[in-house]
Amino acid sequence: MSTQLPRDLEVDVLEKTQSPLDNEVEKEKADSSESVLDDVPTLGEPIDDRATNFFWNRAFSRSAKHAQDLDSIATQPSVFDDPKTIDIYRPPPIYENAHRFDPSARWTWREEYKLVRKVDLRIMLWACMMFFALDLDRGNISQANSDNFLTDLNLTTDDFNLGNTLFRLSFLIAELPSQLVSKKVGPDIWIPCQLTLWSVVALSQFWLNGRTSFLATRFLIGFLEGGFIPDVVLYLSYFYTKREMPIRMAYFWVASYLTGIVSAFIGTGLLRLRGVRGLAGWRYLFLIEGCLTLAVGLASFFLMPPGPTQTKAWYRPNGWFTEREEVIMVNRVLRDDPSKSDMHNRQGLTLQMMYEALIDWRMWPIYCLGLIHQIPVGPPQTYLTLSLRNLGFTTTQTNLLSIPSSVIGIITMVAATYFSEIVNSRVLATVSLQFWALPLLIALYTFTTHTSQWVYFVVVSHLLIMIYRSSRKKDRQVTLITGFPYIHPIQVAWASRNSNSVRSRTVSASLYNMFVQAGAIVIANVYRSDDAPLYKRGNRALIAVCCMNMVIYGLTFFFYRALNKRRDRMWNSWTPEQQREYLETTKDKGNQRLDFRFAY
Template sequence: MSAANSSRPEPHDALIVEGGNALTDSQRADSSIKSEGSTESKGERSEAPMPYIPPLAPDDDCEPHSVSSLFSRHRAANLDGIATRRSVFDDPSFASAYTPHPQWEGNSRLDPLCRWTYREERSLIRKLDWRILALAFVMFFAMDLDRENIAQANSDGMLRDLGLSTADYNLGQTLFRVGFLLAELPSQMVAKRVGVDRWVPIQLIAWSAFSIAQFSMRSRASFLTYRTLIGIFSGGFIPDMVLWLSYFYTSREMPARLTIFWLSNYLVKILGPFAALGLLKLRGYGGYAGWRYLYAVEGLFTLLVGVFALFHMPAGPTQSRNWLYPRGWFSERQETIMVNRVLRDDPTKGDMHNRQGIDWPAFKRCLLDYDLWPMYALGFTFLIASIPVQQYLTLELKRLGFTTSVTNALSIPGPALAVLIMMIPPIVSERLNHRTFVCATENLWSIPCYVALFLLPASASPWVYWAIATLQLGAPYVQPLQVAWIARNAGSVANRSVSAAVYNVAVQLGVIVGVNVYQPSDAPEYRRGNLAMALLCSGVLLQYIGVYLYYRWRNASKARLWDQMTREERVAYLDANKDAGNKSLAFRFAL
């Protein structure tokens, strides 16, 4: 249980916004009575009676799950029972501080008195998963296919055919990452101005064109040029998609959905080699190498996905109607449920509309939000150790004597292992309402793997190296959980947009470091690199502890000031809007 939940100010109403979730303590204590139309009990304040509130979901459906619930599936007792969670909008005194933007796209469906059942909510979530999440999954799959197929191209002798060295390969990957990260913030600003639904399909079509063009690569210069351009046009795609998904899902649902979203990355690692087995056999057909067909065919797939997304990607929950779908994807009732459940979960999601750009003062304010800097620092370091083995696996397996077909086949078990355990971190995190130490498991897993690689004798069997490398590749992948974590702690739409991009820039900077860990001077065992990774992972574990302590301290500092206020002072404070977003005394950082 986080500090925010353990410090409930009494006896005054306490508006607590924890990672975007807002409700008052009086609602927890009194709403069930007032929703039945009862009068206040004797001795309670009666000068300003609360208006009638329709029934709401029981508190045990709103609170984080206990440790024991990890071993049982949580089910609603009655599918026709009310699923609407308590929110700040149930108290008019506090609700006025969270009035959505006048042009917010959900205003036509906003109704604080709207209630829906578990049956309706589950049906809607299934529809969202098949329509929204599935589309996002396919788009990310296409992106990963274009940026990851270089590993299969290497197994077919691309470096040899182009006369490239390992250093050239490292430089190409570095330029890809540099282009990727340089485009992150500009892409997010463009997407916020024109709409994610318009910008993302353009990105897909643009980078797919350069991916197809790799078929014609003839030199070191063309290799470096195409890798850079693919990086530039795919940069910003991930934070753009995170922002888009947040329009449809609540903060409690985002970690699992983002994990499924990132599952496409591992699916590419599993299916990519299978596709390569067939495409690389085209070597010699027409006088061209197999890796050229690999780039062309998979680039064409991405192009088709981009064209599909251009006509099928809705701008938001109430904006799915177009000439292909004149009735839209959702009924009016479903749109109403979507709008109200998302806004009840995070009232700040209504402070900007989805075609509203971020001006310079707001951008600067978001960029200088020091409370998110610890997360940016984690983004830079936590993923570095996952890169070296992943980048060099096919090259190392080829060096150890495996054939092209066997090399591609042996690259599958590692990602497959990761897929098997990928859903565990978000499930554990949401059940316990805890993120810090769950996220630390990825680096904890990597320490013994890199120690084993450091100690591995040069005479060891190639199969021993493969086994250790496979275990390292199967480490718990916590990137989706951390992205959802920083989105919760952003506190506003603008901050969520900017922080997602800045965080991803930090991650890409870390990836650039990871790509260059293994150096030719350290080949072929790369002992210095493996030792460095084991030590880095140990340091990252300490970093997670520091982040946890920082956010506990920030929550406790806010709670002390908030606890001293009367109800009237809290209402006046929120109405004055002196401290916006995560700087508000009512906001509690998710831990």
């Protein structure tokens, strides 16, 4: 939520964030200012720019000025500083952290960043570990493919496509129900339950014996994993501000890339067990990795506290945070977004709440982007290991060749996320994937059956320009590494930011991920067996979708800009008294409020 303070109160709070010299200069201005409502600041733009630039100052400057800033007041101005609006936004008694709400609380940058690092280690790190477990179980089918998995089970590539489709479909179906259960019982209970259950199914793939058991396990794993990502996104929003969430989402998806790297090494080792006791190597892969993720699931019951002020338990009597840290944690989040106190973290959604979130047409453009954004790069990624085996690479080579793409993917994903916050543009950062993919898709379309296996790998491997090696008869080798920006974390945080209420955020996170899974179903069926091995028809479709996506991203930009301009005109046409009356009497909720501005 983004609202404007009376100028005298705004200056008073800003005074506390400045140096003593600045305070003396501003004091005269504060004394002579009048109490009026000004233009509403855009969502996501803090009044004190140091809240945005502090990371860069610390990373790239060691001057005494920036060192001194650590001990200046970090508390940001908010609606809680105005006695006329504080009661409008005061957290209700049902809010689980209400006892730590203190509108007069002040803290320094040193305290805040020390606390954020502590939250990163206690909360964010384990969230990444759980995502690692998710990707390990849903992605090891790729390593299994490099060990003649389909041949052993008498499956065709169309059977493999059907298995992926069922996985995505069940994942999609479970998204919203899982989110609703999580909101009712608490993510600290539901997420560990999910992890434990899908791990049991994942390790049971050791006993696969044909098409039916393969399709059944793919469906069950997808159904049990569905909702995990939006559950975790909502959970993390309890601890972080809207400026911090995109970067944390990038770190969250770093775990996915790390899974690709680690699983490649694990797969390389376990698949070499092929023949031991007369069993295929992929059976050991499913069994061992399933046991690893089961251990993560059981540990999660003890390592996920319900919320910032609920870290104490019988096995953790002192909790993770002091009372002072809890005060800072709660008030910094509420000052950034007062809507986060709308509901208790174990308060379920009513049918009316769900319906209101579903018909929120202002979120539909982001859902549309979730559906289409990965389609251009998805099919080559899905078929990477199968394609490499068909090109003559061994099982070990196939698994190890997937590692460079993961390393480059981490770098480009984090860079794109930081870029989106630096330029304050979600569209500019996310459309970059389409511009990256288009020339590589065109190159892929031009390939023939005589194209070198290494040249094919150059483009197909996640649509990355990675490695070109001359024939073995020659000694020279040319290596060029780069990678496409994975922009999914930016869009996840974008959907969360534009929801502007716990109610809407709960449903929108699920809906966004449902559209992503629907896109994955499309991805699983672009390359067909009758179009193999070059998939000319499929690649033509991918090029067309990529061009269409560029247009849709542009339309999304103009859509949200038009909404914000319309609200600016309406709000600025009112007198301060009318603005105040609106804040006190409005029944608008979430992003319907006229004092809210969309990020784009």
